[in-house]
Amino acid sequence: MKHAKTATQNACKLCNPLGACLAFRGIENCVPFLHGSQGCATYIRRYLISHYKEPIDIASSNFHEETAVFGGSHNLKIGLKNVSDQYKPKVIGVATTCLSETIGDDVPGILREYKKEFKNGSPMPILIHASTPSYQGSHIDGFHAAVRATVTTLAEKGEEQSVINLFPNMVSPADLRYLKEIFADFQAPVMLLPDYSQTMDGGPWGEYHRIPPGGTPASAIVSAGSAAASIEFGSTLEASKSAAGYLEEAFDVPRYHLSLPIGIKESDKFFSLLETLTGKARPEKYEDERRRLIDAYADGHKYVFEKKVILYGEEDLVVAMTAFLSEIGMTPVLCASGGKSGLLKKRIKELIPDMEELGIKVREGVDFVDIEDEAKVLKPDFLIGNSKGYTMSRKNNIPLLRLGFPVHDRFGGQRMHHLGYRGTQELFDRIVNTVIEQRQNASSIGYTYM
Amino acid sequence: MEANRIYPDPSQVREELIQKYPAKVAKKRAKSIIVNDPEIIPEVQANVRTVPGIITQRGCSYAGCKGVVLGPTRDIVNIVHGPIGCSFYAWLTRRNQTRTESLMDANYIPYCFSTDMQEENVVFGGEKKLKIAIQEAYDLFHPKSIAIFSTCPVGLIGDDVHAASKEMREKFGDCNVFGFSCEGYRGVSQSAGHHIANNGVFKHMVGRNNTPSKGKFKLNLLGEYNIGGDAFEIERIFEKVGITLVSSFSGNSTVSQIENAHTADLNVILCHRSINYMGDMMETKYGIPWMKVNFVGAESTAKSLRKIAEYFGDEELKAKVEAVIAEETPKVKAVIEEILPRTKGKTAMLFVGGSRAHHYQDLFAELGMTTVAAGYEFAHRDDYEGRHVLPNIKIDADSKNIEELKVVPDPELYNPRKTEAELEALKEKGLEINGYDGMMKQMTKKSLVVDDLSHYESEKLIEIYKPDIFCAGIKEKYVVQKMGIPLKQLHSYDYGGPYTGFEGAVNFYKDIDRMVNNPVWKLIKAPWEKAGNGSGLAASYVTQ
Numbered sequence: 001m002k003h004a005k006t007a008t009q010n011a012c013k014l015c016n017p018l019g020a021c022l023a024f025r026g027i028e029n030c031v032p033f034l035h036g037s038q039g040c041a042t043y044i045r046r047y048l049i050s051h052y053k054e055p056i057d058i059a060s061s062n063f064h065e066e067t068a069v070f071g072g073s074h075n076l077k078i079g080l081k082n083v084s085d086q087y088k089p090k091v092i093g094v095a096t097t098c099l100s101e102t103i104g105d106d107v108p109g110i111l112r113e114y115k116k117e118f119k120n121g122s123p124m125p126i127l128i129h130a131s132t133p134s135y136q137g138s139h140i141d142g143f144h145a146a147v148r149a150t151v152t153t154l155a156e157k158g159e160e161q162s163v164i165n166l167f168p169n170m171v172s173p174a175d176l177r178y179l180k181e182i183f184a185d186f187q188a189p190v191m192l193l194p195d196y197s198q199t200m201d202g203g204p205w206g207e208y209h210r211i212p213p214g215g216t217p218a219s220a221i222v223s224a225g226s227a228a229a230s231i232e233f234g235s236t237l238e239a240s241k242s243a244a245g246y247l248e249e250a251f252d253v254p255r256y257h258l259s260l261p262i263g264i265k266e267s268d269k270f271f272s273l274l275e276t277l278t279g280k281a282r283p284e285k286y287e288d289e290r291r292r293l294i295d296a297y298a299d300g301h302k303y304v305f306e307k308k309v310i311l312y313g314e315e316d317l318v319v320a321m322t323a324f325l326s327e328i329g330m331t332p333v334l335c336a337s338g339g340k341s342g343l344l345k346k347r348i349k350e351l352i353p354d355m356e357e358l359g360i361k362v363r364e365g366v367d368f369v370d371i372e373d374e375a376k377v378l379k380p381d382f383l384i385g386n387s388k389g390y391t392m393s394r395k396n397n398i399p400l401l402r403l404g405f406p407v408h409d410r411f412g413g414q415r416m417h418h419l420g421y422r423g424t425q426e427l428f429d430r431i432v433n434t435v436i437e438q439r440q441n442a443s444s445i446g447y448t449y450m
Numbered sequence: 451m452e453a454n455r456i457y458p459d460p461s462q463v464r465e466e467l468i469q470k471y472p473a474k475v476a477k478k479r480a481k482s483i484i485v486n487d488p489e490i491i492p493e494v495q496a497n498v499r500t501v502p503g504i505i506t507q508r509g510c511s512y513a514g515c516k517g518v519v520l521g522p523t524r525d526i527v528n529i530v531h532g533p534i535g536c537s538f539y540a541w542l543t544r545r546n547q548t549r550t551e552s553l554m555d556a557n558y559i560p561y562c563f564s565t566d567m568q569e570e571n572v573v574f575g576g577e578k579k580l581k582i583a584i585q586e587a588y589d590l591f592h593p594k595s596i597a598i599f600s601t602c603p604v605g606l607i608g609d610d611v612h613a614a615s616k617e618m619r620e621k622f623g624d625c626n627v628f629g630f631s632c633e634g635y636r637g638v639s640q641s642a643g644h645h646i647a648n649n650g651v652f653k654h655m656v657g658r659n660n661t662p663s664k665g666k667f668k669l670n671l672l673g674e675y676n677i678g679g680d681a682f683e684i685e686r687i688f689e690k691v692g693i694t695l696v697s698s699f700s701g702n703s704t705v706s707q708i709e710n711a712h713t714a715d716l717n718v719i720l721c722h723r724s725i726n727y728m729g730d731m732m733e734t735k736y737g738i739p740w741m742k743v744n745f746v747g748a749e750s751t752a753k754s755l756r757k758i759a760e761y762f763g764d765e766e767l768k769a770k771v772e773a774v775i776a777e778e779t780p781k782v783k784a785v786i787e788e789i790l791p792r793t794k795g796k797t798a799m800l801f802v803g804g805s806r807a808h809h810y811q812d813l814f815a816e817l818g819m820t821t822v823a824a825g826y827e828f829a830h831r832d833d834y835e836g837r838h839v840l841p842n843i844k845i846d847a848d849s850k851n852i853e854e855l856k857v858v859p860d861p862e863l864y865n866p867r868k869t870e871a872e873l874e875a876l877k878e879k880g881l882e883i884n885g886y887d888g889m890m891k892q893m894t895k896k897s898l899v900v901d902d903l904s905h906y907e908s909e910k911l912i913e914i915y916k917p918d919i920f921c922a923g924i925k926e927k928y929v930v931q932k933m934g935i936p937l938k939q940l941h942s943y944d945y946g947g948p949y950t951g952f953e954g955a956v957n958f959y960k961d962i963d964r965m966v967n968n969p970v971w972k973l974i975k976a977p978w979e980k981a982g983n984g985s986g987l988a989a990s991y992v993t994q
Contacts, residue, residue, distance in 0.1 A: 007583030008534065008566035015535025037602055037634035038500060039510020043539035045925050050543075055929035057905065062502040063635040065851050068606060075502045082503030086906060098533045099602035099635060102572055134533035135567050135603065204974040205932040208909065388541075391560050 010368035013338030015134040019143030024093030026194020028215035031089045033059040036097030050408040052200040101133035151243040155225035163189040165230040173201035174417040188278045225251040234316040235259045235347035263324030289421035300432040305329040312336040312385040313404040323351045333378040340365035460485040482901040496901040497830040505905040507827045510634035514643025516599040522546035522700045525556040527593045529563040532601025537564035594705040598629035605633040628654040639828035648727035658709040665694025668714040673721030676701025678947020712736045718743040723804025734857045737866035742886040747812030748782045748955035778952040794818030796918035802940045804829040808889035823898035836888035934974035936965040
């Protein structure tokens with residue numbers, strides 16, 4: 001099966017609108033809305049929920065046969081009106097689907113008409129439109145498209161403030177909470193977008209909520225145009241597609257573009273940037289975290305050194321994880337993604353210039369069958385990626401360390417922490433334990449000290 | 451215990467549910483929110499479109515066709531023609547299980563095939579890519595069958611999946627390739643997809659292999675999808691009593707079983723909604739009667755087995771059925787007697803599926819629990835009120851869009867398994883052939899029936915009734931649990947099961963006991979405990 005395939009088997013990517021729905025869920029009082037068939041909203045809800053174990057309401061314009069033929073304007077307006085009346089949202093995030101994009105609905109035009117037609121009704125929510133045709137890119141593109149559309153719709157120029165915009169990429173609620181903690185400890189105001197740390201990982205409800213509490217307030221996003229700087233995680237995210245890129249272009253807010261801070265080196269870059277931007281030294285707490293992490297690297301090196309790993313997932317996660325793994329002496333023999341930015345190899349090479357000598361191979365636009373074919377040749381010690389690699393792991397008897405999205409066959413996917421010294425610590429402990437468990441299982445004696 | 455529990459007045463509940471809606475929507479919803487009377491069953495509006503912007507439980511036509519009906523057959527390569535999402539979201543998500551006879555047997559269920567349509571395919575057409583995908587699947591697996599599923603953009607750009615399938619089928623000669631026009635925008639819900647799937651399976655698969663099946667008592671099991679291993683338990687029981695399962699539609703099934711299904715002498719239907727078309731069509735073409743059964747619940751299982759034995763009218767089979775029931779019952783009884791004191795008097799709500807909301811009421815009854823409200827996600831009026839209403843169901847634009855196959859008796863293979871007189875005699879014995887009484891006849895007077903329950907209505911019902919358990923799916927699970935009420939998923943079984951037959955009943959009793967008597971719920975303060983008596987919900991409106 002070495003020949004180039006036309007069809008995809010066991011895809012290593014999800015569709016564009018899913019990412020947009022998740023991003024919109026990170027805005028306070030916002031209802032994500034899919035302009036298309038109701039099945040898209042239902043499938044995407046069930047998929048996000050299987051990972052986050054939290055409810056997520058996604059409205060739909062419920063296309064039917066004649067909507068598909070005559071256009072979705074009428075349904076979109078009814079849907080927006082109903083969502084506005086029922087949920088009283090501050091924001092509705094409208095993302096398109098392959099259906100509405102194929103028929104070529106002019107969504108910005110329909111939204112303008114809607115605002116005119118219903119201006120005298122209940123308070124008009126802010127309407128954001130992200131173009132997310134499922135036949136382009138993958139879920140991560142939809143995520144960035146929604147974040148950029150949000151900023152494009154809301155950000156305004158104002159008097160310069162000390163606030164820093166942080167666009168964290170598609171990371172876990174645990175990661176988001178950690179990022180907020182860092183900024184709080186630096187005593188630096190931050191506009192984190194999106195912030196689904198609470199909406200996708202919250203507590204029981206003492207009172208009814210139409211929309212769960214939490215998320216970035218629209219008012220904070222308005223002032224993104226007057227922020228001191230934007231920090232954006234994601235090595236393959238280009239300025240032309242990113243929120244920080246837009247803010248730099250439209251309002252001269254400087255854009256600082258980093259890899260996801262995983263591992264010592266990349267986390268150092270992030271903390272150094274924070275020190276530069278805030279003019280403050282990092283709090284001692286993070287020095288401690290860093291020292292503990294290095295200490296752990298030293299204690300655990302014998303388990304992980306020269307272990308071969310196949311790594312897969314979103315491109316930015318793969319780049320960051322590759323940097324971290326090579327930092328601890330592991331060899332990602334294959335860095336794979338279903339995404340296809342054309343930048344994956346370039347970005348990895350920038351971080352690890354001697355990647356070829358180290359035996360690091362990079363492939364983008366692949367599916368799990370491609371990865372499995374590679375695994376048969378490369379014989380990795382284990383796999384690192386989302387739950388969808390399980391079949392390959394089981395069939396070839398290679399352990400799978402789960403991270404990223406989706407993780408639906410382990411508990412607590414939403415609380416997996418990947419970023420910064422503390423997140424890296426968690427990842428490192430899990431990696432070492434995967435190796436230990438593997439050795440223990442293989443031992444004929446049954447050692448309890450490994 | 452809660453034996454003296456006072457239930458809310460359902461008429462008042464109904465008023466409260468609809469009063470917040472503006473007149474037009476209230477009028478529409480009022481027809482779908484009904485106070486039950488099993489004696490004079492009232493009409494329920496069902497299978498009508500969901501209003502845009504109202505968050506529904508429903509899925510799409512593709513989900514019903516590929517996900518539900520075709521998904522569980524292990525040796526068909528199912529290729530989804532469209533962008534990547536649709537195939538990905540249906541990838542093993544229904545938890546259909548299958549058991550190959552040997553390691554060499556084909557099983558494509560763990561795969562997720564997609565043409566991964568890109569922008570250029572949308573602009574210039576995707577048929578060429580589809581044909582290459584079919585060729586690749588053929589070269590790689592040499593499967594007996596390849597099925598093609600159209601997603602939304604396919605219908606719009608005019609790709610002809612049927613022509614492409616025919617071309618490839620003729621080219622291969624030894625692989626049955628066929629397509630489904632199950633674009634997500636067709637019909638009202640996944641129910642449209644079930645119908646489309648029934649038509650396709652009947653047209654392209656059933657009747658292709660006329661080798662007489664072996665066995666004395668031969669039947670097909672229709673509308674059983676082997677979620678959580680349900681089919682394995684039913685197969686175990688069939689084998690024990692000496693019933694031959696020719697084919698299942700479609701849990702744990704294979705292409706050759708389905709192709710040979712018309713050689714069976716009876717069709718038993720579990721999920722009426724998703725498969726009744728198949729029962730009717732096989733009756734007309736081959737003369738095989740169908741009978742509604744239910745293997746969810748120990749008593750229901752016993753009852754269904756007796757019905758099957760009565761149909762075949764064989765004394766030996768009847769005796770064997772009684773022997774098996776006698777053998778299986780003690781272990782079920784031992785468990786229920788231990789659990790019953792903890793579950794008796796509790797209440798349940800079921801809003802799920804097109805049959806499950808009915809079937810699972812039997813299990814709750816065995817647990818001594820009352821179903822205070824129930825409704826389907828995608829059923830039709832006949833699933834609520836019984837098939838006698840079929841002639842009165844209004845044909846609307848949505849149902850007209852789904853093809854009705856013109857089926858006539860097969861000139862060679864039509865063979866009525868029972869004469870009119872025999873059918874009449876069975877009817878007199880209480881055996882309903884080709885009939886289904888629906889859910890409402892079995893529900894108590896003054897229970898509430900709600901079709902296509904909206905998100906708002908579910909919150910309101912929970913607030914008013916405070917049920918001990920709510921049954922729905924993963925989309926509803928976590929919001930209901932945030933209010934301190936356990937939610938049992940009846941699509942995926944919360945990754946448990948099987949729940950059919952005798953062993954399944956035991957599993958279910960234990961699972962429900964663990965849920966409703968779990969100490970964690972005491973840690974969650976429900977909204978109404980804080981807000982006092984109800985009134986926690988803000989006014990809410992919908993427009994049509």
